[in-house]
Amino acid sequence: xxxxxxxxxxxxxxxxxxxxxxxxxxxxxxxxxxxxxxxxxxxxxxxxxxxxxxxxxxxxxxxxxxxxxxxxxxxxxxxxxxxxxxxxxxxxxxxxxxxxxxxxxxxxxxxxxxxxxxxxxxxxxxxxxxxxxxxxxxxxxxxxxxxxxxxxxxxxxxxxxxxxxxxxxxxxxxxxxxxxxxxxxxxxxxxxxxxxxxxxxxxxxxxxxxxxxxxxxxxxxxxxxxxxxxxxxxxxxxxxxxxxxxxxxxxxxxxxxxxxxxxxxxxxxxxxxxxxxxxxxxxxxxxxxxxxxxxxxxxxxxxxxxxxxxxxxxxxxxxxxxxxxxxxxxxxxxxxxx
Amino acid sequence: xxxxxxxxxxxxxxxxxxxxxxxxxxxxxxxxxxxxxxxxxxxxxxxxxxxxxxxxxxxxxxxxxxxxxxxxxxxxxxxxxxxxxxxxxxxxxxxxxxxxxxxxxxxxxxxxxxxxxxxxxxxxxxxxxxxxxxxxxxxxxxxxxxxxxxxxxxxxxxxxxxxxxxxxxxxxxxxxxxxxxxxxxxxxxxxxxxxxxxxxxxxxxxxxxxxxxxxxxxxxxxxxxxxxxxxxxxxxxxxxxxxxxxxxxxxxxxxxxxxxxxxxxxxxxxxxxxxxxxxxxxxxxxxxxxxxxxxxxxxxxxxxxxxxxxxxxxxxxxxxxxxxxxxxxxxxxxxxxx
DNA sequence: GACTGGCACTTGACCGGTGAGAGTGCCAAA
DNA sequence: TTTGGCACTCTCACCGGTCAAGTGCCAGTC
Numbered sequence: 001x002x003x004x005x006x007x008x009x010x011x012x013x014x015x016x017x018x019x020x021x022x023x024x025x026x027x028x029x030x031x032x033x034x035x036x037x038x039x040x041x042x043x044x045x046x047x048x049x050x051x052x053x054x055x056x057x058x059x060x061x062x063x064x065x066x067x068x069x070x071x072x073x074x075x076x077x078x079x080x081x082x083x084x085x086x087x088x089x090x091x092x093x094x095x096x097x098x099x100x101x102x103x104x105x106x107x108x109x110x111x112x113x114x115x116x117x118x119x120x121x122x123x124x125x126x127x128x129x130x131x132x133x134x135x136x137x138x139x140x141x142x143x144x145x146x147x148x149x150x151x152x153x154x155x156x157x158x159x160x161x162x163x164x165x166x167x168x169x170x171x172x173x174x175x176x177x178x179x180x181x182x183x184x185x186x187x188x189x190x191x192x193x194x195x196x197x198x199x200x201x202x203x204x205x206x207x208x209x210x211x212x213x214x215x216x217x218x219x220x221x222x223x224x225x226x227x228x229x230x231x232x233x234x235x236x237x238x239x240x241x242x243x244x245x246x247x248x249x250x251x252x253x254x255x256x257x258x259x260x261x262x263x264x265x266x267x268x269x270x271x272x273x274x275x276x277x278x279x280x281x282x283x284x285x286x287x288x289x290x291x292x293x294x295x296x297x298x299x300x301x302x303x304x305x306x307x308x309x310x311x312x313x314x315x316x317x318x319x320x321x322x323x324x325x326x327x328x329x330x331x332x333x334x335x336x337x338x
Numbered sequence: 339x340x341x342x343x344x345x346x347x348x349x350x351x352x353x354x355x356x357x358x359x360x361x362x363x364x365x366x367x368x369x370x371x372x373x374x375x376x377x378x379x380x381x382x383x384x385x386x387x388x389x390x391x392x393x394x395x396x397x398x399x400x401x402x403x404x405x406x407x408x409x410x411x412x413x414x415x416x417x418x419x420x421x422x423x424x425x426x427x428x429x430x431x432x433x434x435x436x437x438x439x440x441x442x443x444x445x446x447x448x449x450x451x452x453x454x455x456x457x458x459x460x461x462x463x464x465x466x467x468x469x470x471x472x473x474x475x476x477x478x479x480x481x482x483x484x485x486x487x488x489x490x491x492x493x494x495x496x497x498x499x500x501x502x503x504x505x506x507x508x509x510x511x512x513x514x515x516x517x518x519x520x521x522x523x524x525x526x527x528x529x530x531x532x533x534x535x536x537x538x539x540x541x542x543x544x545x546x547x548x549x550x551x552x553x554x555x556x557x558x559x560x561x562x563x564x565x566x567x568x569x570x571x572x573x574x575x576x577x578x579x580x581x582x583x584x585x586x587x588x589x590x591x592x593x594x595x596x597x598x599x600x601x602x603x604x605x606x607x608x609x610x611x612x613x614x615x616x617x618x619x620x621x622x623x624x625x626x627x628x629x630x631x632x633x634x635x636x637x638x639x640x641x642x643x644x645x646x647x648x649x650x651x652x653x654x655x656x657x658x659x660x661x662x663x664x665x666x667x668x669x670x671x672x673x674x675x676x
Numbered sequence: 677g678a679c680t681g682g683c684a685c686t687t688g689a690c691c692g693g694t695g696a697g698a699g700t701g702c703c704a705a706a
Numbered sequence: 707t708t709t710g711g712c713a714c715t716c717t718c719a720c721c722g723g724t725c726a727a728g729t730g731c732c733a734g735t736c
Contacts, residue, residue: 040708057700062700135480135485149487236592237592254577378681399686
């Protein structure tokens with residue numbers, strides 16, 4: 001028995017099922033694919049594939065549909081990489097080049113990704129903790145207030161206003177500014193926090209309370225979990241493709257989309273390269289008929305964050321993977337450019 | 339014939355229909371409300387109400403359901419204001435007081451509003467154009483770059499980095515800072531733009547190109563439509579309540595939620611006080627079985643922006659209106675405090 | 677004049693039976 | 707190893723009957 005043909009059958013089943021959303025039988029499969037064998041042969045192959053757990057039948061006498069394991073094999077070995085059309089590439093490019101700041105880049109990415117894939121798109125904002133400090137500014141405002149501004153390598157700007165117990169002298173502000181700049185610029189944010197902590201020692205006991213409170217605020221900003229976990233979601237109208245039963249198919253996904261913590265776990269670690277998680281592989285019950293295609297994006301060799309799509313397991317994997325990969329590349333490039 | 343009783347019947351129909359989601363007949367209505375009359379009398383009243391267009395029947399022999407006109411009358415004249423429970427008040431308060439900045443306030447408001455109403459919540463970010471300038475900072479960065487920071491009365495901080503053609507002298511930066519501050523602080527953003535334009539004339543022809551490019555960027559920031567139109571949406575999982583038919587009931591709403599322009603129109607003008615738009619009153623086809631409860635929020639007598647909820651026309655109007663109003667008040671207060 | 681009880685009528689929901697269609701598994705033959 | 711044939715299974719759409727809910731109308735009562 002030819003192993004190759006059986007894999008061809010599995011590929012045909014996945015493709016047909018994705019296209020038609022209906023269980024595919026031996027005969028209708030041959031209508032769409034020339035395998036050069038008879039329906040009976042295909043049936044035998046199907047029986048084997050079912051034994052091995054790649055496909056299953058909803059009820060005794062219906063066609064077959066792929067299992068998670070079947071999709072997994074398809075993604076790993078059977079799908080051919082689908083190149084994006086020039087029109088799609090151009091769409092991504094024109095969409096992203098108009099962006100004015102990081103927020104805008106993220107929001108436009110979500111939109112273009114949702115449109116390209118017809119799925120729900122998720123884009124994580126560039127991680128703060130993975131960025132380096134590009135510039136730090138320290139400005140005395142009216143009274144005893146001080147404005148702190150941090151600009152990171154990914155172009156993100158964070159600012160805080162703090163109220164000090166006493167008014168700062170101009171010379172101390174200038175001194176602080178240069179010392180803080182020297183200690184932090186070019187460092188990753190977590191390291192910058194350490195440098196700052198060390199720096200406190202170098203000030204006179206007199207100034208130390210004020211310096212400490214400024215440093216504390218900066219450190220908070222550097223390790224700000226809240227903004228490190230920001231996420232944009234788009235294309236929720238595409239949830240229609242998940243199925244018709246709201247409670248079992250759509251609601252769990254909507255609920256997951258509302259929980260940042262869950263979303264972050266779903267996007268997964270920002271490893272380089274494309275990641276596909278199918279059904280139970282998502283590790284989230286309620287998303288058992290859902291697949292997630294995600295990819296890290298970043299500048300050069302530094303992964304800044306992750307983006308991806310959430311769709312039904314019966315999705316066009318090659319197309320989705322191509323789109324996610326392409327958008328990730330373009331976003332990384334756009335952020336590096338600014 | 340007593341007009342009062344007929345209104346009582348309408349109120350009972352609305353309340354029952356909202357509670358049960360099922361057409362209400364004369365008998366089952368009397369099971370839940372003591373009107374002191376017989377079913378036949380109620381039937382007569384119902385016939386009149388139907389003639390007048392306040393209720394309708396899905397098919398010849400089913401109970402009645404309110405029409406948009408019926409809900410409108412209910413909202414205008416029949417509903418009694420429902421006070422929030424102390425627990426609900428406390429929930430709002432504790433939720434909002436933890437907020438660290440404007441972004442956080444908005445995001446927490448969306449969440450609490452969605453939870454209180456079990457509907458989709460929308461919160462518009464405080465409008466830039468309605469705020470006044472609280473502080474402007476101008477900082478020379480490395481090379482010929484300049485950082486502009488604007489802090490508005492609503493606590494929002496906007497920043498821009500611009501690349502000038504030539505490096506600025508320290509004295510010019512200081513001069514610019516004081517003059518810009520004098521011209522703009524305390525002004526509404528649109529007026530501040532005008533003051534800035536006038537100010538350009540007062541500089542020497544030599545400095546004018548640099549000043550112009552800085553002023554241009556500031557003006558752009560002041561009248562930044564993109565950030566003036568920012569909106570946060572939450573509680574989409576509550577779409578379950580809209581009905582079971584995805585394509586007609588849920589998809590149009592999801593699509594509207596994705597289009598900021600549509601959302602802004604739906605929230606409506608930030609007039610003070612509560613606004614309720616029912617069915618076709620939303621002016622958006624696809625939302626014909628949807629009602630929007632919105633309210634402006636702001637500091638003192640200045641409306642900053644709008645927030646509200648989107649839900650099915652068969653919603654608990656008194657409860658929703660109470661929640662929207664309360665959240666709007668708390669958000670306004672929170673923003674004023676910071 | 678307003679309200680009530682009774683009655684005939686309408687209609688969608690529910691239920692069980694039936695037939696068509698699609699698909700399968702298995703077997704004997706090529 | 708592949709193929710054609712055949713019996714079998716299961717779902718789904720359809721149909722008719724029954725049921726419950728609700729209505730409109732009418733004659734009678736307070």
